[in-house]
Amino acid sequence: xxxxxxxxxxxxxxxxxxxxxxxxxxxxxxxxxxxxxxxxxxxxxxxxxxxxxxxxxxxxxxxxxxxxxxxxxxxxxxxxxxxxxxxxxxxxxxxxxxxxxxxxxxxxxxxxxxxxxxxxxxxxxxxxxxxxxxxxx
Numbered sequence: 033x034x035x036x037x038x039x040x041x042x043x044x045x046x047x048x049x050x051x052x053x054x055x056x057x058x059x060x061x062x063x064x065x066x067x068x069x070x071x072x073x074x075x076x077x078x079x080x081x082x083x084x085x086x087x088x089x090x091x092x093x094x095x096x097x098x099x100x101x102x103x104x105x106x107x108x109x110x111x112x113x114x115x116x117x118x119x120x121x122x123x124x125x126x127x128x129x130x131x132x133x134x135x136x137x138x139x140x141x142x143x144x145x146x147x148x149x150x151x152x153x154x155x156x157x158x159x160x161x162x163x164x165x166x167x168x169x
Contacts, residue, residue: 046166053163056155061103063149064122068099085132095125106156112164119157126150 071078071092082089102118105111127150130143 046163049159049162049166053156053159056152056159057106059152060122060156061107063152064099064103068096068103071096085136087132099125115160119153119160122153123150126153 074089078092079089082092098121102121105114105118126146129146130150133143133146134140
């Protein structure tokens with residue numbers, strides 16, 4: 033492929049990668065921010081959920097603070113190791129929620145929104161790395 037066409041092709045791929053990254057990342061930020069804000073204030077649904085799975089409500093407060101810190105880590109430029117920890121934390125949070133639900137006998141269908149959340153985390157993570165590889169080349 034001639035050099036000019038190769039550059040055009042690479043720019044087009046990089047643009048698609050950036051768009052995909054930001055779509056997944058904005059969805060991730062909205063999901064985690066909504067979850068964090070809803071859980072920071074004691075609400076009847078959150079209290080009932082935590083009683084149902086056998087955890088104290090204070091766990092939601094801790095997770096809310098961790099989610100907000102993870103959002104900041106994902107959005108602030110630089111700090112690649114911190115971003116890795118944030119993605120890992122979001123993954124542990126969602127996998128833990130699925131496990132807790134299944135462990136008490138809830139049907140897998142109840143975990144479908146959480147599984148969608150995991151797909152969003154993975155999408156943002158995958159395109160974050162593709163984007164970083166494109167920046168280095």
